[in-house]
Amino acid sequence: MGSAELLQFAVAGLKNGSIYALVALGFTLVFGSTGIINFAQGEFFMLGGMLAVFFVKLGLPLPLAVVAGVLATAVVGLAFERVALRPRRDSGPLALIIITIGGSMVLRSLSRHAFGGNELSLPAFTEGASIVVAGAAIERQALWVWGLTIVAVAGLSWLYSKTRFGRSMRACSLSHEASRLMGIDTARIVMVSFGLAAVLGALAGVVVAPLTQTSFNVGARIGLKGFAAAILGGLGNPIAAVVGGLALGLVESMSIAFISSTYKDVIALVLLLVVLFVRPEGILGRATREKV
């Protein structure tokens, strides 16, 4: 295989990896504030794309439709937490996880009823031919994928480490009881983390829709990939989720290059199992969570 070809696979891997990273960040945020895995995370991805298409059809200009799609998904995320999860928050993590699975089914079938069962497409954010770098073609939309991923990760890192709200989120991820004693409204933190997770998922969904098309049932597959990426990274911090996502994207892409595209989806699962076996705490995870 030539170097241009290899580069082409690397570009594809980093593109998919960025999408996985955004979805993984959503898992990480919700896990941080609640300790549960939100299996509806993939549906936020689906809703972002579908709602953006819907707003374009309504006649909104593309940039506005994209923003509206992301914001509308955020509202869904906030409402999901408030309506479906908060009333049962004392029922224990297993019950809550099952609610998220149920929620994902509800969102999927609502989307099918509202937007139909067909594949839909969204125009590329920037028109024009692919850019050729060292023999590898890079779609303009891929630049949007990377750009938005970088902005989202930087924004989230800043929020996490530099703001009062981010500090409360980290406190919440360590102990709800102690956080409440500090005066932190943990219920609000949990709700906002669902909103932010929805924003990240939707962002991934809209930015990738011009490349792959979208439909009511794209959530489950991407949810699995994002979950694998989050676990690979260690469910710890935003950077870990991004590393997990990029690693997964690259491994997938290289397995297509060197093995066969038939096994692309299996690779994610195998990689996940290997990591869980060899390094249960993830690539960047701490061996045990420090608690006082």
Place this chain on the structure above:
Amino acid sequence: MSESLLKVEGLCAGYGRVPVIRDVSLSVAAGEVVTLIGANGAGKSTLLKAISGLIKPTAGTVIFDGLDVTGTPPERLVRQGLALVPEGRMLFGPMSVHENLLLGGHTQTPEGVRGALERVHTLFPVLAERSSQAAATLSGGEQQMLAVGRALMSSPRLLLLDEPSLGLAPKVIADIFAVLDGLRAEGLAILLVEQDARLALRHSDRGLVMRAGHVALEGTASELISNDDIRLIYLGAWHGEE
């Protein structure tokens, strides 16, 4: 005694369906230090949790500063001036000393945080030295100082303290009680739970003895220290007079 800052009447609470404390009544006046003593499992921590809102009482009332705050969640009570240093400290282990203190001041304005930080650093200079160190890596004594300092960041009028001396060396315990004496002199009201009853009573105005979920006995600190039953049961390990 003047008007009480905290007044608890007929309080019952527990976990799930299991009642732990029953019909507990007590009061703490502004600036007063009251010690709760009692055997392991008597319900001291449960009482503090029920007062601070961490668990919801099943009956009875908690009046703080003239307002009925029964069942008010802790995130609201801390704004009203009631702070709890919980059993086991509950520090944010991976976060720095400084961040733990900032979290303690979560309810305060930026100016309020600055003032409170200065005060806590004056009370516990070691916390200023260890500002950027992760809380989990502090020594036991330093962790307890951080737990108290963090609670003080909310500028409370009543501090609930659950076993601040647990597992600490006598010298460190003396340091912590010296700070508590200072706070008492400044007029902070304290409700203190202690295993070392004699030590705690020496630093208190009054004391209560809990037994099997209710208050079995109460009196001034000196009355309790000289009470024969108390001597026998709770001060038994102590010999000699200072």
